Amino acid sequence: MKNKSAFGLTIAAALLAGATLSGCTTTTASGPVDVTRFHLGAPLERGSVTVEPLPGGAPASLEFQTYADAVRGQLLSNGFTTPATGAPAQYLAVVSFARTTQEIEPRRSPVSIGLGGGGFSGGRRGGGVGLGGGLSFPIGKAKARSAITSELGVQIRRRSDGTVIWEGRAQTSADERAPEAQANAAAGKLSRALFQGFPGESGRTISVK
Known part of the structure; x- marks a missing residue:
């Protein structure tokens, strides 16, 4: 197909700095979504559309289906339609996704035991040699x-000639223990942000909470 990605290199460069910063600084349970x-x-003329994985990428899987379903739902809510049975779609929505894990700073256990001393002398209260201060250490x-x-x-590509008429990328980070880190939650959050105000302003990166 001709002109498979008219914008690929441009969008990758636009997102590089934001992706690096996001991966290094995320410490909250769930961050915003950066969208370009x-x-x-x-x-953009609407028409029938099918959702497919990126050619040459990872094979279709259950995780891909999670992202594909989220994207399909957003396309249908923005005026695209499902092709009739047996009929080719006018457009292809080519979907790619990635999930990476990055360690944030180690965190000590908040529980600690303290050992302190008070003044004593030969079993008598009051004067004498005193042991004071204390120490504490974490458990675990x-x-x-x-x-x-x-x-x-x-x-989004025209099936007839392969021309890319729209391209977008969205990225977010979340603590691995947060619900938003799960694949189904992340897919929904990313797709909603990506298609917010579709088609959106070309060439601009926005942050969607």
Whole structure:
């Protein structure tokens, strides 16, 4: 197909700095979604669409289906339709996704035992030699925290000539223990942010809470 990705290199460069910063600084349970979109500027005609994995990428899997379903739902809510049985779709929505884990700073256990001393002398209260101060130590080993960065990319292509008419990418990070770190929750959050105000302003990166 011709012109498989008119915007791929541009969008990758636009997101590189934001992706690096996001991965290094996320310490909250769930962060916002960084979204960048590109399109040709002309009004986008709607039509029938099918969702497919990125050619040459990971094979279709249950996790891919989670992201594909989320993207399909957003496409249908933005005026696209499901093709009739046996009929080819007018558009292809090519979906890619990635999930990476990055360790945040280790965190000590908050529980500690303190040992303190008061003044004593030969069993008598009051004067004499005194032992004062104290020490404390944590219970258990240090527990490292990790963040999961989830990324979703979508290209909408005309089936007839392979032209990319719209492309977008969304990225977010969450503490691995947060519900938003789960694949189904991340897929929904990313796809909603990616298609918010579709088609969106071309070439601009926005942050969606």
